[in-house]
Amino acid sequence: MDPIILSRWQFGLTTVYHFLFVPLTLGLSWFVAYFQTRFYQTRDETYRKSAKFWGKLFLINFAIGVVTGIVQEFQFGMNWSEYSRYVGDIFGAPLAIEALMAFFLESTFLGVWIFGEGKIPEKMHLASIWLVAIGSNLSALWILLANGWMQHPVGYVINEINGRAELVDFFALISNPKGWLFFWHTVAAGLATASFFVIGISAYHIVRKQNVDLFKRSFLTATIVGLIASTLVFFGGHTNGQFMFETQPMKFSAIEAHWETSAPAEFSILTIGDLTGKQEVWSLRTDAIGIPGVLSFLACNNFDCEVRGVYDIQAEYEATYGPGDYIPLMVVTYWTFRFMMTIGLLMMLLSFLFLLATRGKYENAKWMKWVPWVIVLPYIANASGWILTEMGRQPWIVQGLLKVEDAVSPNLTTVDLLISLIGYTVVYGALAAAMYYLMKKYAIAGPDAAMHESVDVATAAVGADD
């Protein structure tokens, strides 16, 4: 097997896996901080229990995000050494700053938060969970500025002597609009993920009439946050798309299965391609149902602008960068975008409907028993979003500068990669099983199990349902 293919699979799998846990960490930290603050202000035990319960689930999730995060930082050098040499002068900086500014903050204060209750002043304990939330979200900012640079390189020159990209404008790097658009989209997605997580688990308990007061408050908070966050995700995504139209036109058109340049351009409702993925077989577009120019509108907010097709862009790239295939795998870009967008819209709609429902006696509604299933929605959307972003940039690892095939570590053999790929799969699989088991157990056991700390009680309360 080709080492490049194996390195790509490994990067894809470990990254998507890591990002299954990250959004919940980003979002749920704010929920825990909020509930604990409400307790601090009101001395209402329900808030204390809420903070404890959601805090316990937060920790179970956080641990996997942390340990799989180490792999992320190491594998640039391990599997992508030529990439690291080429961009290290630029890309290394945000990564190092992420560790220095964010990882220390979240790790140190998470320890303080877990072990400090009752041992340090309550205000300090409360501050520590806020610092965890700030630290996690700060780390998202730096890694997204790093990724933003791969999509839209700024502030660099190519050094003619050593042939690598070098940083000349740090402020361009940290004010890269692509990075900030990612940050907006991702932090909002994290809050939306946490909202749907809270909505789903709260519904489970509300239906069973357990801790109804606590879970109704959580449900209400999560629907409000969920509605705001999913709306922000939507507008962040839209702005992101328009920026992509300007800076990564190939990705934009590949997402839309937009083969030929046209003005106005039509949005694909359903397109079937041939097996090569480079030819259209059949397509239904928005003009066929009487609303022309939808794709133009998505690209530039007016219904007439020209959207270039993948064939034209391919020809232009060949002229600029030399012969090669510059069209990403369209079946992936096309469908991941549609999963992401459909689910995103569905989440907006659902959180709005749930919010309306909280005005009535929703706890007895028949549909409530299906609500826990909404938890899976953000996970599919989050994974789709990243697969789309990264696969849509192919064949580039840094847009317009370096191709993936030139970025891989040349010394790695197929055997090396099979060992690590199988190894990660086994370890990550076992982690997922342990995480799912604990998450389900504590989510179902409810706040009382999360409240007890000492050995005997923990054993009794948690062991009871085993």
Added chain:
Amino acid sequence: MSYEFLQTLWFILIAVLWIGFFFLEGFDFGVGMLLPFLGKKDEERRAIINTIGPTWDGNEVWLLTAGGAMFAAFPHWYATMFSGFYLALFLLLVGLIIRGISFEYRSKDSNPKWRHTFDWMIAVGSFLAALLLGTAFANLARGVPIDANMMYTGNLFTLLNPFGLLGGLTMVTVFLLYGATFLTLKLEGDLRERARGLSKKLYVVAAVVVVLLAVFTYIATDITSKVGVNPGFVPLASVLAIVLVIFFINRKMEGWAFVMTAIHIVLTQVAFFTLMFPRVMISSTNPAFSLTIYNASSSQYTLTVMSIVALIFVPIVLAYQGWSYYQFRKRISTDKKSLVY
């Protein structure tokens, strides 16, 4: 600031990050390896974990920061070492993963089998991490095959040479001793006495291995040509520190025993980085192919920016990490009422 000054500064900063990592995470690894052997009952194991519970994750960030700083300041060092030591680092990552997850998950189920499994994963993960880091560092000092294009041309077995493995063994045994002296300092009652007893036994093994490593350093590395037969103050002080450890253990002065072990670890690392300087990866193929702070570094601009960032944030990090250690300075008892599970 001149380019050469910045390159030297970043070599020192990265050395400081690694030394900080070994200084802090060294006893974490030791505690982890000792866990299933020293802790007989569940609450004993929990107490042992809680000696490092609030701080181990923050300690591990020193490693992440060292990795990030190598990437930012010396991309070629990061690229050559991380791709070259691929399988060794993969095993290190597996060790860190199973260990990290186990700290969080071991007490979240009361099934003894569950806890037993995670306790052993902490021990095995800590052992793997110490062994591989020691092996990697010994190989850095010894030199590894690197060609004219900064490409590592060996494989995993190239690293498993006698000197490399001796380096791994040294890190394992010294960290075991470090962990035992740390536990004597942090625990109470019977458990503390058992940790003390164990530290005496571990001392003998660690001392023998350290002496072996010192002797073999003269054979395996270029220390004689670079430094001379007299290694200078730092390595001698490091040996003196490890000699003093047993003196303090025997007088039940565990605070000083811990400090001396720490000094030994720090000074050994200082000696290592002094031996390396200005090289960051020594080529055993041809000394001219070695990576140095001059041919492996980032641009002057990037090093300047990173220096400013480090100047602002390192003091802040040190302040709050120090504060958190201060908050959790008390000894941990196995009293069930006070144990955080």
